[in-house]
Amino acid sequence: xxxxxxxxxxxxxxxxxxxxxxxxxxxxxxxxxxxxxxxxxxxxxxxxxxxxxxxxxxxxxxxxxxxxxxxxxxxxxxxxxxxxxxxxxxxxxxxxxxxxxxxxxxxxxxxxxxxxxxxxxxxxxxxxxxxxxxxxxxxxxxxxxxxxxxxxxxxxxxxxxxxxxxxxxxxxxxxxxxxxxxxxxxxxxxxxxxxxxxxxxxxxxxxxxxxxxxxxx
Numbered sequence: 001x002x003x004x005x006x007x008x009x010x011x012x013x014x015x016x017x018x019x020x021x022x023x024x025x026x027x028x029x030x031x032x033x034x035x036x037x038x039x040x041x042x043x044x045x046x047x048x049x050x051x052x053x054x055x056x057x058x059x060x061x062x063x064x065x066x067x068x069x070x071x072x073x074x075x076x077x078x079x080x081x082x083x084x085x086x087x088x089x090x091x092x093x094x095x096x097x098x099x100x101x102x103x104x105x106x107x108x109x110x111x112x113x114x115x116x117x118x119x120x121x122x123x124x125x126x127x128x129x130x131x132x133x134x135x136x137x138x139x140x141x142x143x144x145x146x147x148x149x150x151x152x153x154x155x156x157x158x159x160x161x162x163x164x165x166x167x168x169x170x171x172x173x174x175x176x177x178x179x180x181x182x183x184x185x186x187x188x189x190x191x192x193x194x195x196x197x198x199x200x201x202x203x204x205x206x207x208x209x210x211x212x213x214x215x216x217x
Contacts, residue, residue: 004211005173006157009104011205016109017198020096020116032070034060039081044123048078048134079138082131085124086142090149092117103157108205111181115188115197125189143178150174180204 038059042051053074057064071077093113097106118125131139155163155170162169188195 001207002211002213004207004209004213005159005176006102006104006107006209007159009102009157009209011104011108011202011209013202015098015101016105016201016205017112020113022092022120031062031066034062035067035070035077036081036084039077040084040123040127043078043081043130044126048130075135078127078131079135081127082135082138082142085127086145088121089114089117089124090145103153104205104209106153107177107208108201111184111204112197112201114181114185118185118188122189125185129186146178147174150177 035056038056039051042055042059051074053067054064056077057067067077071080093110096113097109101109128139128142131142151170151174158170158173166172188197
C-alpha cells in the first residue's frame with residue numbers, strides 16, 4: 001500500500017478501457033437449463049434459506065418432481081450455480097484481455113471487465129456472496145480459481161528485489177489484488193452511489209504503481 005506494486009509499469013488508458021465483447025450465455029429451451037436460469041434469478045435476489053425447490057420450479061411453470069431428474073438436492077444445485085458463476089466471469093474476462101497489456105494494465109482492465117460483467121449479470125455476485133455464508137468450501141474454491149489464474153501470469157511486473165527479500169511476496173500480492181476486486185464488486189453492487197468507474201480505476205492504477213507514498217511527492 002505504501003510503495004505500490006507495479007512500479008515500472010506504464011499505463012495506457014486507451015488500451016485498458018477499449019470496447020468489450022459480451023459473451024452470450026443465453027440458455028436453450030431444455031428443462032435443465034431453464035431450472036438453472038430460474039435458480040440464478042432467485043438465489044441472486046434472495047438468501048439461500050428463502051429459496052426452495054418449489055419456488056425454483058414454480059418460477060418456470062414446471063412440477064417440483066422435474067427438478068430431481070437433473071439435480072440431487074438444493075445444496076448440490078446451489079454449488080453448481082456458484083461454479084457456473086465463476087466459470088462465466090473468468091471466461092468473460094479472459095476473452096476480453098489482449099496480449100499487448102502489461103501487468104498493471106491487465107489488472108485494471110480485469111476489474112473494469114468484472115464490473116461490466118456485473119452490469120448484465122448481477123445475480124452471479126449475490127450467489128457467490130451467499131456462498132461465503134452457507135457453503136464456505138464452495139466459496140473458497142471460487143476464489144482459488146482466480147488465484148490460479150493469477151499464478152499462471154507468473155511474476156511479470158513485480159519488484160525483483162521484493163521477491164528475493166520477502167517470502168511469499170507473490171502470494172501476498174495476489175491476495176491483496178483479489179481483495180481490491182472483491183470489495184470493489186461489493187461497493188458497486190450494494191452502494192446507492194453513482195460511481196465513476198473509469199476515474200476510480202485510473203486513480204487505482206496510480207496507487208498500484210506508486211503506492212500511497214507517491215501521493216506525498
